[in-house]
Amino acid sequence: MEKKIRVRFAPSPTGGLHLGGVRTALFNYLFAKKHNGTFILRVEDTDQTRFVEGAEQYILDCLNWCGITPDESPEKPGAFGPYRQSERKPSYKQYADQLIEAGFAYYAFDTPEELNEKRAANANFLYGQKTRMEMRNSLTLGANEVTDLLAQNTPHVVRIKMPSDEHVSFNDMIRGHVSFDTNLVDDKVLLKADGMPTYHLAVVADDRAMEISHIFRGEEWLPSAPIHILLWKYLGWEAEMPQWAHLPLILKPDGNGKLSKRDGDRLGFPVYAMNWNDPKTGDITKGFKELGFMPEAFVNLLAMLGWNDGTDKEIFTLEELIGSFSVDRISKAGAKFDFEKAKWYNHEWIKNSSAESLQATVSSALLAAGIEVEDEKFLLKVIDTIKDRCSLLGDFVAQSAYFFTAPTTFDEAAVKPKWNLEKADFFREFASQITESATASELEEAFKTLAAEKNIKPGEVMLPLRVMLVGGKFGPGVFDIAVLLGATETKSRIENAVNIFNG
């Protein structure tokens, strides 16, 4: 029988969710959905020192916002729970025992002081093949002594015993054949003094227990792969081993190294999916959501970081991504993150969204800016008129506020230097010609005819008209604005501004 497709996103709840983490979740999700599989969220919270209150809920919120909701998770347990490693604590010790029994792991009794001394003497100290025989562990101490130390509950850890002169290799779905020299890998801790497993033991035990079929994770985990593969073998599970795929790194905009949160702070763009409120420091780190990204655009741009469908197509819905996704189109090379390109995706998504689908978001953004929309139909027209000028959802406020409240300040510098009584005259006359039923092209026609009659170049009065209606030098076609505002409002804005410019 073919193995069921089961994949997992396995974050540690230690803080904000980096966009690379969301991309890992997304690729897991796409692979699962493409193959009628199951997408699992497993919370890897065995490192109690790094645990952060609220981070798990935050991860779930981010996944929900993106629309990549797990089929099994701590909040929606399936048959393989619990889904938090801390709650699985009692299950791991048996594997550490089994490994020790078989000679693949050993007890280490070195105190933190002893380890610090070694590190002080040698900054590159690694606990492993070259050094393990100088340390206090079950390989160097007599059997009786080890039994006594254990009986006295002497603090100890369990370490894997890395074999010498071996090559651990596997076939990565993205990278192909990958091989590691075991001499270069240290004896990682598997079980800590508090009885908690480390990541290495827990990840292998749980991937097996949860019947994970494929592992998609970031390239930063590649150096851990030999340890995991040896554990699968040493525990006698080799035949059940999942397939591995290490996703390319997301790089800084200049391509020099992995994109970090600090790069975002430095260069002025978000790196987290949603606002992260650090409970320890009280600092809030801005996320893509709050900056005004549509979740569809965010997911779309993440998918294109290291993947494409083999054509020039760049805009994909989640459904289309599921349909087109294939692992052999994931690239090995790191993907540079370009915030301008990210905004381009969002702009495309906003532009192609219906006014109705943007209505609620724009309405509440306006309300937050103190503008209460009374006529929802009018709002829909406004959205349609300005949406292709917005790259971020927040842009709707600046781009549309003047439709709801007449400008109180004007870009006078753009108008005043060339203002004169002839222009004032022109505008008063133009205002008197505006009728409620006129279309934008009729208004434009009337405007140009009147300018010609008065010997004024239309270009000279076009910008003043815009400033009168909008307050500044931006916005869609000025006659479209006039039609949307209606004759009464347009006339009143022109008259008011003429008085100001005259004064």
Ligand code: GLU
């Ligand atoms: N807990 C690891 C993380 O924080 C999971 C790595 C893996 O997928 O094996 O990303």
